[in-house]
Amino acid sequence: xxxxxxxxxxxxxxxxxxxxxxxxxxxxxxxxxxxxxxxxxxxxxxxxxxxxxxxxxxxxxxxxxxxxxxxxxxxxxxxxxxxxxxxxxxxxxxxxxxxxxxxxxxxxxxxxxxxxxxxxxxxxx
Amino acid sequence: xxxxxxxxxxxxxxxxxxxxxxxxxxxxxxxxxxxxxxxxxxxxxxxxxxxxxxxxxxxxxxxxxxxxxxxxxxxxxxxxxxxxxxxxxxxxxxxxxxxxxxxxxxxxxxxxxxxxxxxxxxxxxxxxxxxxxxxxxxxxxxxxxxxxxxxxxxxxxxxxxxxxxxxxxxxxxxxxxxxxxxxxxxxxxxxxxxxxxxxxxxxxxxxxxxxxxxxxxxxxxxxxxxxxxxxxxxxxxxxxxxxxxxxxxxxxxxxxxxxxxxxxxxxxxxxxxxxxxxxxxxxxxxxxxxxxxxxxxxxxxxxxxxxxxxxxxxxxxxxxxxxxxxxxxxxxx
Amino acid sequence: xxxxxxxxxxxxxxxxxxxxxxxxxxxxxxxxxxxxxxxxxxxxxxxxxxxxxxxxxxxxxxxxxxxxxxxxxxxxxxxxxxxxxxxxxxxxxxxxxxxxxxxxxxxxxxxxxxxxxxxxxxxxxxxxxxxxxxxxxxxxxxxxxxxxxxxxxxxxxxxxxxxxxxxxxx
Numbered sequence: 237x238x239x240x241x242x243x244x245x246x247x248x249x250x251x252x253x254x255x256x257x258x259x260x261x262x263x264x265x266x267x268x269x270x271x272x273x274x275x276x277x278x279x280x281x282x283x284x285x286x287x288x289x290x291x292x293x294x295x296x297x298x299x300x301x302x303x304x305x306x307x308x309x310x311x312x313x314x315x316x317x318x319x320x321x322x323x324x325x326x327x328x329x330x331x332x333x334x335x336x337x338x339x340x341x342x343x344x345x346x347x348x349x350x351x352x353x354x355x356x357x358x359x360x361x
Numbered sequence: 362x363x364x365x366x367x368x369x370x371x372x373x374x375x376x377x378x379x380x381x382x383x384x385x386x387x388x389x390x391x392x393x394x395x396x397x398x399x400x401x402x403x404x405x406x407x408x409x410x411x412x413x414x415x416x417x418x419x420x421x422x423x424x425x426x427x428x429x430x431x432x433x434x435x436x437x438x439x440x441x442x443x444x445x446x447x448x449x450x451x452x453x454x455x456x457x458x459x460x461x462x463x464x465x466x467x468x469x470x471x472x473x474x475x476x477x478x479x480x481x482x483x484x485x486x487x488x489x490x491x492x493x494x495x496x497x498x499x500x501x502x503x504x505x506x507x508x509x510x511x512x513x514x515x516x517x518x519x520x521x522x523x524x525x526x527x528x529x530x531x532x533x534x535x536x537x538x539x540x541x542x543x544x545x546x547x548x549x550x551x552x553x554x555x556x557x558x559x560x561x562x563x564x565x566x567x568x569x570x571x572x573x574x575x576x577x578x579x580x581x582x583x584x585x586x587x588x589x590x591x592x593x594x595x596x597x598x599x600x601x602x603x604x605x606x607x608x609x610x611x612x613x614x615x616x617x618x619x620x621x622x623x624x625x626x627x628x629x630x631x632x633x634x635x636x637x638x639x640x641x642x643x644x645x646x647x648x649x650x651x652x653x654x655x656x657x658x659x660x661x662x663x664x665x666x667x668x669x670x671x672x673x674x675x676x677x678x679x680x681x682x683x684x685x686x687x688x689x690x691x692x693x694x
Numbered sequence: 695x696x697x698x699x700x701x702x703x704x705x706x707x708x709x710x711x712x713x714x715x716x717x718x719x720x721x722x723x724x725x726x727x728x729x730x731x732x733x734x735x736x737x738x739x740x741x742x743x744x745x746x747x748x749x750x751x752x753x754x755x756x757x758x759x760x761x762x763x764x765x766x767x768x769x770x771x772x773x774x775x776x777x778x779x780x781x782x783x784x785x786x787x788x789x790x791x792x793x794x795x796x797x798x799x800x801x802x803x804x805x806x807x808x809x810x811x812x813x814x815x816x817x818x819x820x821x822x823x824x825x826x827x828x829x830x831x832x833x834x835x836x837x838x839x840x841x842x843x844x845x846x847x848x849x850x851x852x853x854x855x856x857x858x859x860x861x862x863x864x
Contacts, residue, residue, distance in 0.1 A: 238803045244802060244809050245848075248843070252844065277684070277687070278688050281690060281691040282691070283693050356590050357574050358399075358557045358576055359577040359578070359587060360557075360559075360576055360577070360599055360600075361584075
């Protein structure tokens with residue numbers, strides 16, 4: 237290995253780091269989708285960009301209902317019939333990749349980023 | 362250095378030849394079957410894909426001519442068949458025959474192709490923004506029903522009882538979309554295509570970047586908005602029936618174009634139904650059927666029909682998404 | 695570094711054997727599951743031989759070697775002028791230009807050449823993919839590809855180094 241080799245190596249590492257850094261900071265302006273799951277079933281997928289007013293959704297579970305508050309930035313659990321209320325303590329998720337879980341009620345909320353295309357290819361009327 | 366440049370030249374000329382293999386796109390829009398139809402095609406050869414598009418529109422016209430209830434086009438079309446009511450068997454064209462056969466093989470009474478007489482009643486009243494009387498509806502309804510026509514499979518004929526009149530509006534467009542799609546698929550130069558016939562869409566092939574097609578579903582109460590986006594696989598078709606597509610209002614009450622065969626009145630169990638299937642004809646058929654059926658029955662039909670998935674919006678605005686679509690439908694509200 | 699215009703019989707034979715190895719490596723790569731949903735995105739193992747030929751035989755013959763390999767692989771495997779072929783071509787072209795300049799000016803050891811080659815190969819692939827698929831979004835794969843390119847570049851460079859030390863061609 238020569239000196240120049242090391243320089244190139246470090247330069248490429250730097251590029252990768254930069255790329256990763258840029259990548260993880262852009263998505264917040266991109267669309268976010270909240271996936272609402274009960275057990276293995278996906279109940280809903282909601283595009284947060286279109287939530288203009290904070291909305292509450294109610295997920296029916298074995299012991300009652302899990303109420304989730306959604307706005308255009310993210311979501312958090314408002315109330316749950318579970319004993320420990322860990323899901324509520326997890327607070328609000330706002331970044332793609334984050335999740336909130338309520339194990340006793342088998343509820344899973346996941347935030348993902350939309351693909352870069354926001355607009356549909358066609359609209360059926 | 363000179364040799365480097367010459368190898369560069371070779372490589373770059375190879376690359377430029379590649380330009381000719383870049384995907385070409387073409388799009389055309391025409392007014393057919395009372396709808397604005399847009400066909401978008403991508404493929405290797407500009408001339409070939411334009412050709413494919415033109416042929417697809419010719420296919421649409423072919424089906425339109427054979428299923429148009431209001432004008433005479435060909436000797437064996439729907440207009441001629443309707444004229445022949447009460448006069449015994451009538452030989453019909455291929456498209457017309459296939460459509461009626463498909464209908465006869467379905468067991469559902471909530472979708473009826475013989476509603477011509479009652480449709481005419483509502484059309485006349487629609488022009489004057491009035492509501493037909495129950496008497497009028499009853500008289501017209503008496504001329505309708507599954508028993509009012511029969512098919513003879515050996516002779517390819519259709520027999521209409523006197524006074525009856527067929528209207529194929531519920532399924533003709535879906536059939537036409539399938540037919541146009543088959544014409545496009547025959548053309549080997551085509552990589553992908555999207556046929557948008559208003560309430561009927563079919564996608565062919567994979568989108569250029571390999572991702573699934575994304576189709577927005579119109580919000581039944583807000584034409585500027587969509588309910589959500591559905592991801593579609595290659596070869597899938599989608600059809601939507603809604604009370605917002607064709608209607609008139611009298612004293613704040615909406616009278617839409619989809620009638621309940623049992624009552625002769627506009628169906629009010631849903632405000633929008635969307636069906637996904639591999640056949641546009643199946644999607645069109647079921648989108649109308651599910652629109653007429655009561656909500657719970659509609660959901661049950663979807664569950665019992667493996668070839669379809671559906672999204673149903675009831676009059677309260679509640680959206681039902683069948684399990685097969687929950688992974689690919691993203692709500693916008 | 696030899697830069698004679700003529701191709702001796704000895705060189706021709708040697709290059710022929712190396713060409714066969716390069717082709718096999720390139721086609722064998724195709725059996726790995728796709729790294730990315732990009733047609734033609736590959737590890738670039740055949741680069742080991744490109745570097746070897748570049749340093750031992752010079753730019754001109756390496757250029758000929760590369761073109762021949764690309765065409766033959768196209769005929770045998772990826773298909774000529776398919777998107778996969780063109781993306782691979784774009785990567786190979788860009789990588790070759792930079793590697794040959796670096797070799798002629800002696801910027802790096804073979805290991806560094808391997809790194810450079812892998813990096814430029816990936817850039818070339820992405821540029822072609824963006825152009826062919828008409829989608830700026832493809833650029834988002836670049837950081838990931840550069841990251842993958844670092845270990846593969848080191849690997850191919852090191853292997854090329856070993857080959858260069860062990861195999862004498864003059």
